[in-house]
Amino acid sequence: MGERIKDCRSKIGMTQQELADAVGISRNSLSRIETSAVPNMTVYTAMRIAHALGITMDFLVYGNC
Numbered sequence: 001m002g003e004r005i006k007d008c009r010s011k012i013g014m015t016q017q018e019l020a021d022a023v024g025i026s027r028n029s030l031s032r033i034e035t036s037a038v039p040n041m042t043v044y045t046a047m048r049i050a051h052a053l054g055i056t057m058d059f060l061v062y063g064n065c
Contacts (some may be wrong), residue, residue: 001046002036003065008053009034022052 017028020030023045032038034047050060 001060002034002038004060005030005053006034007051008055012053013051019049020053023048 007058009016016034017027020027023030029038033041033045035036045051046060047057052057053060
């Protein structure tokens, strides 16, 4: 999931800091999510990330639409 977040973020030209600010987490926390150093994140955080990236939760979690 972390790699999908990073790929989607990069494709829309958003920095880690911009996404972290939109989600309400620290850039360090987002970095750890993207590198899968955080094995689980809250559903609330995942929903906010998906919303900020303009993707569905299905795509975020499963990689398909």
